[in-house]
Amino acid sequence: MSETGGLIVEDLNVRYGPAQALFGVSLSAGGGRVLAVLGANGAGKSTLGRAVSGLIPVTSGRVCFDGKDVTGWAPHRVRRAGLTYIPEGRGVFPGLSVLENLRMAVGQLDGRTARQDAITRAVDLFPVLGRREHQRAGSLSGGEQQMLAMARALAVKPRLIVADEMSLGLAPIMVNAVFDGLGKARDEGITIVLIEQFVHRALAFADDCIVLSRGVVGWSGPAKDAGQEVLDRYLGEATAAVAEVG
Ligand SMILES: Nc1ncnc2c1ncn2[C@@H]1O[C@H](COP(=O)(O)OP(=O)(O)OP(=O)(O)O)[C@@H](O)[C@H]1O
Ligand SMILES: [Mg+2]
Incomplete structure (x- = not known):
């Protein structure tokens, strides 16, 4: 496993006040690889994404990114280090x-030229944004807003992105556009932690997979080995429902 851009989480516990949301979660996402994080509603997927990004404090455990222990770092510092969370x-x-x-x-980014180059780069990745530069983001379609969210993330050349349910509520053609965007990120060697509701699409895109169940890692392994049995066991009806759509 390449350490560059890689993520290692060890024995992570996260609480919201008295309620514990993650229990001893460990995982690793190798540099340049795609890790799918699956799990039913409330399983703790977003909590995991926020915790590794420094957006919420961890109770105990360790988050290592790119060979550095980033546990307890402020979110802007984690982002500067190259880890970006798309909420x-x-x-x-x-x-x-x-x-x-x-x-x-x-x-x-330091320097006006660097900032301008980054914007140009983002718009090159998602040309639809160039045509809508002066439009209010809130008036973009749902899919276009996700393009913008991805462009914002990719503009600063992150080494890892955590994409949290980017395709939620989008029309199928826009889901394709989201996966195209993620494909561009992957092609640039960016590590991707992919939180997704379209289980089968996520597994087809990912190298590795973990399934969260009530804050615990229920299963982990190569994405191609996450068979129907695993999905039925941890995701139940949710999988059946999305299998038809996805
Ligand atoms: N800000 C918060 N305060 C208190 N509890 C929270 C908070 N955010 C999440 N939780 C609880 O933590 C648990 C995990 O929530 P989380 O949002 O991580 O789940 P999820 O897997 O992302 O679900 P979904 O698929 O619905 O997005 C849930 O029981 C949730 O109610
Ligand atoms: Mg969530």
Whole structure:
């Protein structure tokens, strides 16, 4: 496993006040690989994504990214180190224009030229955004907003992205566009932690998989080995429902 851009989580416990959401979660995502994180609603997938990104504190355990122990780091520091979380829902500022959204995303880069190059790069990846530069992000279609969220993430050349249910609520053609965008990220060697509801699509795209069940890792292994038996056991009806759509 390449350490560059890789993520290792060891024995992670996370609580929200008195309620514990993750119990001793361990996983690794090799540099440049795609790890699918599956699990029913409330299993702890977003909690895991937020915890590794520094957005919520961990109770105990360790998060190592790119060979560094980033446990307890502030979110902007984790992001600067190259780990970007694309949140559940639309990870954009609806009241700002497309361009303003991109400008905010690249604000961490030093130098005007670097920031401009990053925006150009993002728009090259998702040309639809160039045509809508001055449109309010909130008035973009759901799929276009996800393109913008991905563009914001990829503009700063991260080494790992955590994509949290990016295809939720999108029309099938837009789900394809989301996976195309993720494919571009993968082709650039970016490690991807893919939280997805379209289980079969996620597994087809991923190298490895973990299944969370009530805050515990129920199963982990190569994505190709996550057979129907595993999915039925941990995801039950959810899998059946999405299998038809996905
Ligand atoms: N801010 C919060 N405060 C208290 N409890 C929370 C908070 N966020 C999540 N939880 C609880 O933690 C558990 C895990 O939630 P989480 O959002 O991580 O699940 P998930 O797997 O992402 O679910 P979904 O598929 O519905 O997005 C749930 O029981 C949830 O109710
Ligand atoms: Mg979630």
